[in-house]
Amino acid sequence: MLHATGSLLTIDVGDRSVTTTDIDDELAAFIGGRGVATKLAHDRIPFDADPLGADNRLYFASGPLQQSNMSFTGRMSLTGLSPLTDGLLSSNAGGYLSRNFVATGHSVVEIVGESDELLAIHVTDEGVEFEPVPELEDAGVPAVTDAMNDRHGLESEHLVTIGPAGERVVRFASVMTYDERAFGRGGLGAVMGAKSVKCISFDGDSAPALELPNEDLHMEVHREAATSDDIMRRQGTTNLTEFLNDEFSLPTRYYSELEFEGAADIGGNAVEEKKYEKAACSVCAFACKLPTRDEETGLETEGPEFETVFSFGSNCGVDDVVDVMKSNELCDRYGMDTISCGVTVAAYLAANDEFGNAELVHDLVEQIAFREGDGDLLAEGVARIHDELGVENWAIKGLEHAAHDGRVVQGQGLSYAVANRGGDHMYSTTMIPEYHGKIDPEGTAGKAEHVIRNENLNALRDSGIICQFGVGRAVEDDRFERLFDADFQDLLSVGSRVVELERHFNNQRGFDGEDDWVPYDLPDLESSLQEYYDERGWNDDGTVPADRVDAIAGSD
Known part of the structure; x- marks a missing residue:
């Protein structure tokens, strides 16, 4: 391998x-x-x-x-x-x-x-x-x-x-x-x-010696990335904005609504209009990044991507793409996660009936970065301050809930509940087959297997390391085998061991099945959680058995 x-x-x-x-x-x-x-x-x-x-x-x-x-x-x-x-x-x-x-x-x-x-x-x-x-x-x-x-x-x-x-x-x-x-x-x-x-x-100049198998496949993937006409290359993830708003949901005004009337003004086309050049990551020909500029104000940033369009746009009731770009630029400059920061700001706007106040949003971002004024409270994140603000706790295991709404794509809701990282859409990405109609977005029953496979695959992806945009577009199961010179099920087993070690570490800090929760009702959630634990071979309380951890340790 x-x-x-x-x-x-x-x-x-x-x-x-x-x-x-x-x-x-x-x-x-x-x-x-x-x-x-x-x-x-x-x-x-x-x-x-x-x-x-x-x-x-x-x-x-x-x-x-x-x-x-x-x-x-x-x-x-x-x-x-x-x-x-x-x-x-x-x-x-x-x-x-x-x-x-x-x-x-x-x-x-x-x-x-x-x-x-x-x-x-x-x-x-x-x-x-x-x-x-x-x-x-x-x-x-x-x-x-x-x-x-x-x-x-x-x-x-x-x-x-x-x-x-x-x-x-x-x-x-x-x-x-x-x-x-x-x-x-x-x-x-x-x-x-x-x-x-x-x-x-x-x-430096001392990369360790490494023989890569099937290097012809590397060039094949590279050519496909360079010649792809995928809309992601023009609009990044913002191409999802209007589609989800129309067909599924776009959480709006601190999750109180599922549709945003200003989606077109902050979505893919609006962002693409501000894009002034192509940009990529190292050696990548897909070039999906979004350097954006507003000529009137001179504001330049990279992005926003879809999750920032949600967190500082629809969820804050802000419908001007330049205002969202400004929030994105401030977070990058001061070093903050745009999802958690935007959701926390949205919680403050909900508490103070200030949705749509972009100037206040920008002021709060700066206050949070320097822990000044109300920013000192908001810097703690939604899970720690929602009671003081008098709003619902839209965080799972302490991590602010992402844009992909588990109330609508309910397998994704199950994946949020069990994810070791909490409200992170990238941990299992179960929403992708639900959006594409490969599995019914309604209900959680029978979806534990999908959640587990995606968790294992994404842990493998992050170990390789391959970008999520490459998985499913250019790197399918057979290509994983060729890239890593191993059977695909063996590769998924590596991902499974990663998930179990994360879970076991968190168990030792007091986390168990009581923490596998979301801030909304999901059909059959209790039985689906049990199905998930059974499929994983875990205890009924959501903890990892000691002998499984011992077996992982022995696999070194």
Whole structure:
């Protein structure tokens, strides 16, 4: 089975020490990316660790396909204990970082400890340097890039960076790369901020030796990506906006409505009109990114994508695409997840009858980033503040609910309930076959099998690492087998082990079936949860049996 090669580099920012460890066994069993990072986190983060304490660890990880020239592979994984969900969580980002990361000679970089001063860390194939950067306190992400470029010739494709939100441990702070690409969900930027690490750079010329099977397939996928006429290449995920508004649902005004009258003004066509050039991730010919500019105001950003159109558009009652672009740009500059931030702002608007007030939205985003005024409360996220605001809790396991509405695509609702990450649509993506009519969107009965397969496939995808837009468009089951030189069911088993380790870690922190919940009624949910546990081979209370964890440990 193809897997990443390269060592684990552990950086203790407290005592400024560096250790290199051979992890060949873990890589062979878990491929790379999210898989190997989850195994390391499960084994090395104490089950009772404080997410914002020195014992928590962050794992930046690449997969084997980051050493290829195949489209849909310009991504990396970041794993740690989330200050938003209080559980183990992996996030994923594109851009141009991954090849520079691999060039350091490491497959995983682990950050532990807590610095007594704000640091930039420089990782190369020759070693690690620690640079105190107190003058970058409160700097936005682009300003940090400018500083690193001026001092070291390091541009945004070499950097992971936090903004003021990370420094102030906003619970949904993101880690940014390439200035506008985010390791977004779950607040891992707050973990980096709690460790007083402002940015980390990666550079080198020592990618580990790796023989890739079926390299002809890489070029085949690349050609298909380059010649595709998929609307995603013009509009990104925003092409979904009007379709979902008309045919399924577009959560509106803090989920109180299912249709938004202003959808056309913030959807795919409106965003495409603001797009001024093509953009992609590393070596990808699909080029689905959205550099946008408003000529009247001079505002430039990348995006918004569909989830931001929902979170800062329909869910806030805002129907001007430029206003949504502004919210997107502020979140990128200050380093915050646009879904969680937008949903939290929408909760505030609901509490204060201010839907549609775009100026207030922008003010609140800035207040959250600096924990000023009402922003100090909102920086805690919906799950912690909904009672004080007097609104419903539209967060699952602490993670704000995504746009794809489980009240309408109910298999997706089941997937939210059981997902280790909570309200994240990317964990299982069960909504995709429901939207396409491959399974009936109504009901949860009999859908546990679909949810499990997608969870396992997506864990495999994030271990490889392959972009979600490539899975299903260019990489089907047989191509997974050829890319990884393994039987597809064996590959899905790797994904299953990743999901089980995440679940077991969270079990040790007190999570069980009582937390498998959504903020709305779903038909047959209780029996579908039991079906899910039975299919997984878990206990009736939603916990992973100890012997299964022992078996996973023995698979190293």
